[in-house]
Amino acid sequence: MKQGADRDDERAGTAPWAERVNAESLVRAARAQGVTDARVLEALRTVRRSSFVPKETLNQVGCDCAIPIGQAQTTSQPSLIGLMIEALGLGAEDVVLEIGTGYGYQAALLAKLARYVFSVERIPELAEIARHNLKAEGVLNAEVVTGDGTLGLPSSAPFDGIVVAAAFLRVPDPLAAQLAPGGRLVMPVGNGGGDLVKVFESRDNDLVELRVLCGARFVPLLGANGFEVR
Ligand code: SAH
Secondary structure, X not given: OOOHHHHHHHHHXXXXXXXXXXXXXXXXXXXXXXXXXXXXXXXXXXXXXXXXXOHHHHHHOOOOOOEEEEOOEEEOOHHHHHHHHHHHOOOOOOEEEEEOOOOOHHHHHHHHHOOEEEXXXXXXXXXXXXXXXXXXXXXXXXXXXXXXXXXXOHHHOOEEEEEEOXXXXXXXXXXXXXXXXXXXXXXXXXXXXXXXXXXXXXXXXXXXXXXXXXXXXXXXXXXXXXXOOO
């Protein structure tokens, strides 16, 4: 019988059997929240969440809950991420923009569904960790850019889908402008604490609200077209 650190790692969730058990529990949670898209469920099954959280939180990776990642930020609840990326309705040829990379978990999921993922993170330390995590997991079609995501990423626009992982009172204008015709944008709208996750679509050069996906609590979107950075 293994002892000490090895055994702890297995319990914590990094042994292959523990990865499978954890992944299945996240898939079940996502189904229970209403996720039905088989590609999204398969992405939740195959992306190892344990590679996208701080080591000291490994014992929480099987839990469908947010996990602190330092810098006063969290990695979101997997079932909520599942719902949000399902609502993007991505095709395999799509190019997608994520705002708020964190440790890179959602970027890794998006990379399974789309052709290419650009992800913008404002905190350089988190961006660096996410780059490392994505590389370590062999994700080749996702790129982390350090910067203010409320400006979008004009040099790589337009995007077939945009997902924002932090809340603001409205969709920043540059994001609406960088969405391709027919593209979807999913974002928590609110003051960062009690938010409504909304789904928008670009139609005739206008951003149309399609529906409210769910309520949730997100960290605030900070930047030139978001909350003021203090
Ligand atoms: N997508 C992550 C969740 C990250 S939490 C996941 O997979 O779990 C939200 C992130 O948004 C934080 O890392 C925060 O630093 C970042 N953020 C907040 N405002 C931002 C902005 N204007 N541009 C880019 N990132 C921002």
